[in-house]
Amino acid sequence: MKRHLSLGLAVLWIGLWPASPAEASLSQENLRTYLQRVGAKIESSKGGLFVTTMSSGHARVEIRLLNDAAKQRLGLYAYGFGNAGAAKDSPALYEYLLRANSELGIGGFFVDKDKDIGYKFLVDTRDPLSFETFSIVYLAMVNVIAERRPEIAKMLTGGPPGEKPADTPPEDTSAPGAAETLSDPPPPLRLER
Secondary structure (H helix, E strand, O other), rough: OHHHHHHHHHOOOOOOOOOOOOOOOOHHHHHHHHHHHHOOOOEEEEEEEEEEEEEEEEEEEEEEEEEOOOOEEEEEEEEOEEEEEHHHHHHHHHHHHHHHOOOOOOEEEEOOOOOOOEEEEEEEEEEOHHHHHHHHHHHHHHHHHHHHHHHHHOOOOOOOOOOOOOOOOOOOOOOOOOOHHOOOOOOOOOOOO
């Protein structure tokens, strides 16, 4: 009985021992290699932030990748859609972004605190991320940006949409987990009549 009790206490003690923090399986070098293999041009990199561009038809698409080892996720962010404050019809713009989010296979549009319109997708990196999965996500984002940007631009007044400064990391506005990003809508619509 004493032997079983001491064995049970030992198992309990080992079970309560703090585990070492898990590390993300995606290294900066692997991410750099993935970007080169997919055909993206790395404009700059600083820490865990890569600013990349890729041609899509006649347009240039910029995607920022934030490899956050602490949160064990890779965030892909795109700006350059314009500012929601410049919308000809704000309710129509927000309605379009909500509809687009429900139609998209990956990612979601958002409006940040500066009212800049962005598009993002978060990938959990606790498990290994293969090149095939990465390339599907990256190229799907390029296609969504190229397809949706002209329609959003029509809904805005003024000149062409601008990019955020390249040294500014993307805003992190959501909790971890790629699945949660799929349903991240822009701020609620406020219809005034």
